[in-house]
Amino acid sequence: MEKIDRRAEIILKAVVEEYVRVAEPVGSRTIAKRIPLNISSATIRNVMSDLEEMGYLYQPHTSAGRIPTSEGFRYYVDRLMEVKELGAEEKEAIAGTIESAEGDALGVLKEASRLLSDMIRQACIVIAPGPDRMILKHISFVRLSKEKMLVILVGKSGLIQNRVFAYDEEISQAELDRISNYLNAEIVEGKTIQEIRAHIVRELKRDRARYDRLMKRALDFSERVVSQSAENVIVEGQTKVFEQPEFVENLERLKQVMRSFEEKSVLLKLLDSTLLSEGVQISIGAENALEEFKDMSLVAAGYRRSDSTLGTIGVIGPVRMDYGVVIPFVEYTAQVLSRIFEEK
Amino acid sequence: MEKIDRRAEIILKAVVEEYVRVAEPVGSRTIAKRIPLNISSATIRNVMSDLEEMGYLYQPHTSAGRIPTSEGFRYYVDRLMEVKELGAEEKEAIAGTIESAEGDALGVLKEASRLLSDMIRQACIVIAPGPDRMILKHISFVRLSKEKMLVILVGKSGLIQNRVFAYDEEISQAELDRISNYLNAEIVEGKTIQEIRAHIVRELKRDRARYDRLMKRALDFSERVVSQSAENVIVEGQTKVFEQPEFVENLERLKQVMRSFEEKSVLLKLLDSTLLSEGVQISIGAENALEEFKDMSLVAAGYRRSDSTLGTIGVIGPVRMDYGVVIPFVEYTAQVLSRIFEEK
DNA sequence: TATTAGCACTCTCAAGTCAAGAGTGCTAAT
DNA sequence: ATTAGCACTCTTGACTTGAGAGTGCTAATA
Structure with missing residues (x-):
């Protein structure tokens, strides 16, 4: 990943954030107004042109604004993003809801994923602990x-x-x-x-x-x-993808996504690698190994008891996702789950 | 339901079957060619106009062909439809697949609904026996x-x-x-x-x-x-609705349907009445008590052990459904399930 | 040398127009 | 009672057009 100078970073950050907000190509004038640097739109155009050459942005057509590429999002996530801290009330809401979930462990996991899905308005998947x-x-x-x-x-x-x-x-x-x-x-x-x-x-x-x-x-x-089976996969809020313009505009895509949710073994494959890693895993667009998800992003975290990972909870959505918000939510939810499983 | 004369019945039947086939308003000329009576399109127009007045057909706009209403479909199902007999191979395929399903009863039910869903290309729901x-x-x-x-x-x-x-x-x-x-x-x-x-x-x-x-x-x-819980509802082939033009053309509708599939308690309500009745139940369009399903049809049958109903298997799809094919499939699948549960 | 104002150019999008096609309803003839 | 014939309606897709957004380039500026 090529390093870019500070000003370009600020611009890239602004482009990403604006694009996340409006889901439309963003133009140089918009950025000029949005960032505190006193820079004209023309200059920004030049910088954006550079960023495009480096692969962080692209234009759907000449004379449209620009959209961040997967690489652009990756740069943003790695170096520019400010992760929003969860407020005390939010933490309370999450912990409270999950802890008071009734029923068995499966019930707890379902409740957690439903909650997460509702709060960040994306589909949520969970891998329950395998036998x-x-x-x-x-x-x-x-x-x-x-x-x-x-x-x-x-x-x-x-x-x-x-x-x-x-x-x-x-x-x-x-x-x-x-x-x-x-x-x-x-x-x-x-x-x-x-x-x-x-x-x-x-x-x-x-x-x-x-x-x-x-x-x-x-x-x-x-x-x-011993192996994980598709029966251990929980999907909640799958219809949240209907809220995302990128899917609604492309029915074929929408269908494919819904089908993946139905065919849970695919999701298992997708989350497989997350089971092994520490902390919050983020894979953006083509970073996903699976063809079906090459234009989607996954933010996932494992939950664990003492030193062994039990399962994974994650959020699936379009690449255009508010990572700064999603990440802490996923992270905290996984923590709460770990705590619950630790106690039990 | 108003009785109509024989000729009108033949025409209604033809309209329904043609509409089921092509999913588009059907015109008088098409019918004239399709039915063996030697009748001109003008006459058929007159009859269709009558049928419209009686509420069996309607025109989406002047100078389009006509579409059967829910009442039209109901009349068709009750008096005109020829139920297709299942062939020996089909029966064998169904019985074989379901009987060789591995796993517990839930696995059997899932397999059955998946099979049914695949064969008739509609979404399929099952209510598993409650405790x-x-x-x-x-x-x-x-x-x-x-x-x-x-x-x-x-x-x-x-x-x-x-x-x-x-x-x-x-x-x-x-x-x-x-x-x-x-x-x-x-x-x-x-x-x-x-x-x-x-x-x-x-x-x-x-x-x-x-x-x-x-x-x-x-x-x-x-x-x-004692009460049925939403956990006992199985949905298979939900993405089959993406194959139906009536849903694809109306995204809002599609979303609503998918949401109902997700919110399984709704389905439970929908199938509730079927649990009490004998034989294959068919509810068409507005006959469904639930607002969400007022433009869909349900073909369902209970499966039972000795004299008590265990659960229900059913197919959900657009009102434009090939009832003559769907009905025997649902009926036979329910029979096979009954037999399996009887043995076990 | 970096920045910027200005402007021509490109592309999309929505609205409008138009002709073709499908189908009807009505009338008058059979 | 049926039907041929025809005017009429409505949809659909193709095409045009103008507005709007945004760019890239050039020349001027700091």
């Missing part, structure tokens, strides 16, 4: 039919994951109950699936486990469940 | 914190419902486990919540139940859970 990261509280086995059984995992935070799986041997509910009880009493509490697996392996090695076949099964199962 | 109608297989209590506990109900069909609820007395997980075991062993299997409630009440009266406080709680709880 692999869950610290377990309880496990139940239920026999559904001769070949099928159901496993229900209850996480520390009240999050429930369940999977049906086939078992090739007749087994009674009574026996399953005994196994559930044994596991719950001796193993489950406070461990993750991986730890339980390790434990079972140790037990099996000592050759004293009465239910070794089942345990082996449970092992297989836990391996199969 | 009140569930025949239980298993029940678990999990202590989440001092004040909160989680109840997990597993239905016969593998459907899971869970609720967090507050309990104002410290209680250990071990004790909860004992209670779960007791309930599972003696009561739960094959009963509905109502029946269990009755059983508990009897036990309590006999004054022998050790866990009477908890049981009272469970009673309260089961009362609270």
Whole structure:
């Protein structure tokens, strides 16, 4: 990213902010009025022309104003943006609403994303903690039919994951109950699936486990469940994209976006990288790996318990987004979620 | 609904079918060519003018062709429509896909609605069985914190419902486990919540139940859970509305529809009446009680086990819908679902 | 040398005009 | 009762036009 001189920065900043506000190409005269430097529109035109050459701005056509490119937004976000601090009332509103959400962890996450979506008027997505990261509280086995059984995992935070799986041997509910009880009493509490697996392996090695076949099964199962699944993706406020002129003007685009929201596995891919990183992640336009989102931006942050990331909450919207406002909101919401999951 | 003579019926039928096909006002000449009667376009114009007066057709403006009104569609559905029989391959495809769906009952329902949505290219909604109608297989209590506990109900069909609820007395997980075991062993299997409630009440009266406080709680709880909740609504193929010209041409409308899909409680209200009725329910345009859907149609059918309705599967689309095709698809899908839930 | 005033030029957008096409309603003939 | 024929209406798309916004360039200025 090419460095630009101070005056150009001020102008770029003004262009970005004005464009975010009005969603239309902004001209040199507008900028001249907007910035405190006493500079004529002609000079600004020259600077803007330079910025265009450097790839930070572009003109939709000659004799229109200019629009920041993704690179322009990136420069803005990295070096020019002033992040707005959240006010005490705002913080209170967020924390209060989320903390008083009723229901299980999923309910809390839904409430959080709805709130976030409403406050910043963009679509919001959340990845709920997957079974692999869950610290377990309880496990139940239920026999559904001769070949099928159901496993229900209850996480520390009240999050429930369940999977049906086939078992090739007749087994009674009574026996399953005994196994559930044994596991719950001796193993489950406070461990993750991986730890339980390790434990079972140790037990099996000592050759004293009465239910070794089942345990082996449970092992297989836990391996199969490890990956994130699209069921853990929550989307709220998807219709907020209808408020954005950039989508409304392009119906094909709108349709594509809505389809992505429907096909949640796509979103999972999009947020994948965020799961690994610290802090607020921002990807702008083409920085997104996925074709479908190449003209959208994502602002996301992970929420965590102690040192392991549980999931991600993020905002998806057009590249023209008020990052200075969105970022602190996302950041704080993720913090609140972390706090809640820490306590639970 | 006013009766019309045979010739007018043939013309109305032709107008409806042509309009369904092309989504544009249809003119007298088109009809003249389309129907086997040897009638001139002028005569047809006269008949159409009559039909308009009776409220079955209307003109968007003078000198355009005509469009069937909701009443026109209603007349068509009630008296003129030929319902297309499903072919063996189609039936096979539906039954096969749904039966081989993996996962729990929710997975089956999702698969079914996705399939239906894809086949008839309309949005599809399903109401999953609520906890009140569930025949239980298993029940678990999990202590989440001092004040909160989680109840997990597993239905016969593998459907899971869970609720967090507050309990104002410290209680250990071990004790909860004992209670779960007791309930599972003696009561739960094959009963509905109502029946269990009755059983508990009897036990309590006999004054022998050790866990009477908890049981009272469970009673309260089961009362609270009885109503259908928006969480049981599945929507698949919502973006199918983007294929319909009537919505694409009216963005405001499109937005409203998408919002209804998001706000699932609205859909619950819409389908409410269907839960009570037998067979395929069709409501056209303004027949829908809800303002939001006054220019859409709903074709829905309940699925059931023995004599109690479990839920509903339905298709939502523009009034201009090929009812003759949609109806048998919805009907058969509901049948397959009933069969699956019967077996399970 | 950097800035700026001034101006010609470009492009979009909305409004207006026009002709073609589709379809009707009416009348008069069959 | 039906229909041929025709005038009339309304939409639609193409085209034109003028206003407005904004630029790039040039020449003057500090």
